[in-house]
Amino acid sequence: MELLNAIYERRSIRKYAKVQIPLDHIEKMVRSAQMAPSWKNSQTARFYVAHTEKAIEEMRDCLASFNKERTENVGAFIVTTVKKGISGYVNGEPTHLGNGFECFDNGLSVQNLLLTATELGYGTLIMGLYKPEKIKTLFQIPDSEDVVVVIALGKADISPDAPQRNSLDQILTIK
Numbered sequence: 086m087e088l089l090n091a092i093y094e095r096r097s098i099r100k101y102a103k104v105q106i107p108l109d110h111i112e113k114m115v116r117s118a119q120m121a122p123s124w125k126n127s128q129t130a131r132f133y134v135a136h137t138e139k140a141i142e143e144m145r146d147c148l149a150s151f152n153k154e155r156t157e158n159v160g161a162f163i164v165t166t167v168k169k170g171i172s173g174y175v176n177g178e179p180t181h182l183g184n185g186f187e188c189f190d191n192g193l194s195v196q197n198l199l200l201t202a203t204e205l206g207y208g209t210l211i212m213g214l215y216k217p218e219k220i221k222t223l224f225q226i227p228d229s230e231d232v233v234v235v236i237a238l239g240k241a242d243i244s245p246d247a248p249q250r251n252s253l254d255q256i257l258t259i260k
């Protein structure tokens with residue numbers, strides 16, 4: 086699939102049909118996430134995957150109730166975290182964005198992951214509302230990391246239109 090096709094065809098999927106996801110597909114997605122640029126190549130993103138039925142159900146219990154409903158039948162969840170206090174810091178001091186570059190780097194890697202999932206024929210949903218402490222306990226995530234997003238991964242059982250985007254003149258300034 087051409088890159089631009091994947092960019093334009095990716096949708097947030099909120100209804101899934103049951104499917105097993107081979108682990109090598111998940112590894113391929115995480116490998117592509119690793120290729121994203123990061124602050125001084127600090128690579129502070131980490132990935133935790135719920136793949137067994139039990140782990141998937143445990144993860145669904147960590148989600149906001151509306152997200153739990155939307156993720157019935159998913160084949161996996163991928164939790165991304167950031168190792169704190171590294172990306173966006175110079176001699177231990179943050180830039181004007183505070184710790185913003187941590188999540189910036191994480192987002193770059195997540196988009197690579199989503200586009201690879203699209204190319205492999207999967208639907209995805211990024212979720213920002215979840216119970217972080219419960220997820221940290223489930224995967225034994227150390228306090229040096231913050232949970233950023235949870236990504237549902239599976240076979241789409243719906244084919245939504247792209248939500249409206251702003252017009253270019255609303256977002257683009259050229260001098």
Ligand SMILES: Cc1cc2nc3c(=O)[nH]c(=O)nc-3n(C[C@H](O)[C@H](O)[C@H](O)COP(=O)(O)O)c2cc1C
Binds near residue numbers: 211212247248
């Ligand atoms: C950081 C972030 C958090 C999000 N959280 C949720 C969420 O909790 N539940 C949900 O259904 N969608 C969530 N979304 C998906 C957005 O609503 C979606 O990307 C947006 O409406 C554009 O639609 P599209 O992804 O199909 O292009 C989230 C997206 C991002 C980037």
